[in-house]
Amino acid sequence: MTRQANQAAEELYRQIKNEIFDFLLLPGDRFTETELASRYGVSRTPVRAALYRLKHEGYFDVQFRSGWSVKPFDFVRFDELYDLRAILEITAVERLCQINDAPLSALADTWLRPPALRENDAKTVAQLDEDFHCMLVEAAGNREMTRVNSEVTEKIRVLRRFGFLTQERIDTTYEEHAKLLKLIQTHRWPEASILLRAHIVHNKMEARKITIHMLHEARESSLSAADESRDHAGASTGPRTTIPAAREVAGRRKRAASV
Amino acid sequence: MTRQANQAAEELYRQIKNEIFDFLLLPGDRFTETELASRYGVSRTPVRAALYRLKHEGYFDVQFRSGWSVKPFDFVRFDELYDLRAILEITAVERLCQINDAPLSALADTWLRPPALRENDAKTVAQLDEDFHCMLVEAAGNREMTRVNSEVTEKIRVLRRFGFLTQERIDTTYEEHAKLLKLIQTHRWPEASILLRAHIVHNKMEARKITIHMLHEARESSLSAADESRDHAGASTGPRTTIPAAREVAGRRKRAASV
DNA sequence: GGATATAATCTTGGATACAAGAACGTGTCC
DNA sequence: GGACACGTTCTTGTATCCAAGATTATATCC
Numbered sequence: 001m002t003r004q005a006n007q008a009a010e011e012l013y014r015q016i017k018n019e020i021f022d023f024l025l026l027p028g029d030r031f032t033e034t035e036l037a038s039r040y041g042v043s044r045t046p047v048r049a050a051l052y053r054l055k056h057e058g059y060f061d062v063q064f065r066s067g068w069s070v071k072p073f074d075f076v077r078f079d080e081l082y083d084l085r086a087i088l089e090i091t092a093v094e095r096l097c098q099i100n101d102a103p104l105s106a107l108a109d110t111w112l113r114p115p116a117l118r119e120n121d122a123k124t125v126a127q128l129d130e131d132f133h134c135m136l137v138e139a140a141g142n143r144e145m146t147r148v149n150s151e152v153t154e155k156i157r158v159l160r161r162f163g164f165l166t167q168e169r170i171d172t173t174y175e176e177h178a179k180l181l182k183l184i185q186t187h188r189w190p191e192a193s194i195l196l197r198a199h200i201v202h203n204k205m206e207a208r209k210i211t212i213h214m215l216h217e218a219r220e221s222s223l224s225a226a227d228e229s230r231d232h233a234g235a236s237t238g239p240r241t242t243i244p245a246a247r248e249v250a251g252r253r254k255r256a257a258s259v
Numbered sequence: 260m261t262r263q264a265n266q267a268a269e270e271l272y273r274q275i276k277n278e279i280f281d282f283l284l285l286p287g288d289r290f291t292e293t294e295l296a297s298r299y300g301v302s303r304t305p306v307r308a309a310l311y312r313l314k315h316e317g318y319f320d321v322q323f324r325s326g327w328s329v330k331p332f333d334f335v336r337f338d339e340l341y342d343l344r345a346i347l348e349i350t351a352v353e354r355l356c357q358i359n360d361a362p363l364s365a366l367a368d369t370w371l372r373p374p375a376l377r378e379n380d381a382k383t384v385a386q387l388d389e390d391f392h393c394m395l396v397e398a399a400g401n402r403e404m405t406r407v408n409s410e411v412t413e414k415i416r417v418l419r420r421f422g423f424l425t426q427e428r429i430d431t432t433y434e435e436h437a438k439l440l441k442l443i444q445t446h447r448w449p450e451a452s453i454l455l456r457a458h459i460v461h462n463k464m465e466a467r468k469i470t471i472h473m474l475h476e477a478r479e480s481s482l483s484a485a486d487e488s489r490d491h492a493g494a495s496t497g498p499r500t501t502i503p504a505a506r507e508v509a510g511r512r513k514r515a516a517s518v
Numbered sequence: 519g520g521a522t523a524t525a526a527t528c529t530t531g532g533a534t535a536c537a538a539g540a541a542c543g544t545g546t547c548c
Numbered sequence: 549g550g551a552c553a554c555g556t557t558c559t560t561g562t563a564t565c566c567a568a569g570a571t572t573a574t575a576t577c578c
Contacts, residue, residue, distance in 0.1 A: 005323040006311070006531070032559060043533045048560090052265070052308060053315060064264045065540050065560045080403040087404070091346050144339040145346070148407055265561070291529065302563045307530090324530045324570050 008042055009049035015040070016050055020059055020070065021158050023218050027072045058155065073215070075208060081156050082204045088149045089133060089200070090193050092140035093180070097189040103139050104181060107132060111177040118174055125164040125173065130157070132177055162210040163203050172202075267301055268308035274299070275309055279318055279329065280417055282477050286331045317414065332474070334467065340415050341463045347408045348392060348459070349452050351399035352439070356448040362398050363440060366391060370436040377433055384423040384432065389416070391436055421469040422462050431461075 016036065019025045033044045033051065040047070051068060054060050061069050096102040110128060119125050130153055137149040153160075164170050176199045183192040275295065278284045292303045292310065299306070310327060313319050320328050355361040369387060378384050389412055396408040412419075423429050435458045442451040 005321050045532050049311060052312070056312060062264050067559065077403065080401045083401055084403045084407065087346065087350050142339045142342055144336065144343045148343065152403070304562050326529065
C-alpha cells in the first residue's frame, strides 16, 4: 500500500473547508497560518498548501505579511453560481429527456418512495438533495460538466444547507424531485426544464433568507452559535486533536463588518 | 506599492503552464521539482506551490517520492471540455440575442472589418479567436460562467492553438464570427445557436487533427520542434534567466508512451 | 550475457530557519 | 483625550533541512 501524496495537506484541505461550511470560520474572519498549524498539530507547510488551494477556489483572501481572511459573502456571486448550476442541470436534464435508458434508478429509489419512508432529518435531506442534483448532471455523462457542477455545488453549500429546516421545505423537495424524475422518464423536456429552474430559484431564495438569519445569529453569540451549527451539521468527523473553540480564531484582529 | 502575495509562485505558475502550451513539456514527460527549481533559479518551495496548483487544475500528476509527470492527452476529455464550452457559449448567445444593447462593439470592430484589414498571423488569430469566444460569454454578464469558460478555454488551448495554420481556416473563422455577430444583433436565436455549435465542433475536429500531427513531430525531433513551436507561439516573454533546452527535462527517466 | 542482492542516489512531504516588512502597543507631546 | 514617533511582535514568502522510501547503479553469482 503506497502512501497517498500530500496526505496531511489533503486532509487539512477538507477539514478547513468544513470549518467554512459549519460556520466555524465566518465570512470576514481573519486568521494566521500559525494558528491553524498549531490547532491541527502540523507545521505551516501543509497548512499553506491547503489554504492556497482554497484561496484559488475563492474561499479565502491572503494579505502579504498580514494574514488570511475568509471571503465575505457576496450574494451577487451566489446568484451567479446558482445560475450556472441551473444552466448545467437544465442542459443535463434536456439530454436525459432524449434518451430512453437514463441511469436514474438510484435516484428513483430515493425520491419516488412512499411518504412514510421519506427522510426527515434536515442534514440528511440536504445531503440527499445535493446528491440528487449532482447525480442528475453525472447521468448526462460529461465528466467536465460533472466536475464543474460539483465545485459549484460546494460553493453554495454554505447557503443550501439551510434550505431544509422546515417540514414544508422537505415535503416540497420530495414532491418536486419526484415530479422531475417522472417528467424525464416520459421525455417531457419543456416541462422538466421549467420545473427545474423554478425549483432551483425557489431553493435559492429560501436558502438566502435563512442564511442571513443564521449568520446574524452566529455573529450575536459566537461560541454557542458555532457549537450549535457544529452539532447540527456535524460534518467533521476526522481525528481533530485539539481544536479549542474555533470562534476564538480572530484573536486580537477585528472581524471585518461584512455580510 | 505593496508587493504581490506569492509573487515567485504566481510567476512560475504562468511560466510552467506556458511550457505545456508551447509543447516544451510534452504529455507523459517526467520531471522533478529540483529540476524546475534550478532551471528557474528559485528554491523548491514556490515551484511546489505552482506545480500543485497546476495539478489541481488537471495538468500534472505527482507520484509520492517518485516525481512529476505531464498528464497524457485524453481526447475524450478534450471532447467533454469542448462540449462544456459549447454549452456555456450557446447559453451566453441565447441571452445576448434577447437583449437590445449587447456590449459587442469591440468584437464587431475586430471581426466585421473589411477583408483587407484582417489579421493573417496564425498566433494572432488564435489569440483573437480565444478573445472572441471568451468575450461573448463575458458579455452575458455572469462572472462565474465567465470564469469557468476561461478555465476551459485554457485547457483546450493546447489543441486550439493549431486551428489557424491555413488561410482557409482563418477566412472561415472571420466569416463565421461575422455571421454570428450579425445574428445576435438581429435576435435570430435559433440560427445563432446552430451556427455556433457547428463552428465549435468544426474547430475541434480541425484542431485535433493537427495536434496529433504536431505531437508526432515534437516526438520525432525533440529540440528543433520545441524551438520552432517556441518561436511560433512565443508566449513566454518573462525574465527567464537560464532555461537551457527544456526538452532535456526527461533526463534519465523514460517518457511514457502516451498519446 | 542475465538475473539477483545490495548499496548509493534521488525524490517528495513535511518541519524548520530566516528576511522583509506590516500590525500593534507604548510612551511622549499637546 | 488625541495624534504621532518608535520599538516590539507578528506574519507571510522563500530557502533549507531531514525522514522515509522509491529508483537506479553496482557487485555478485550462474
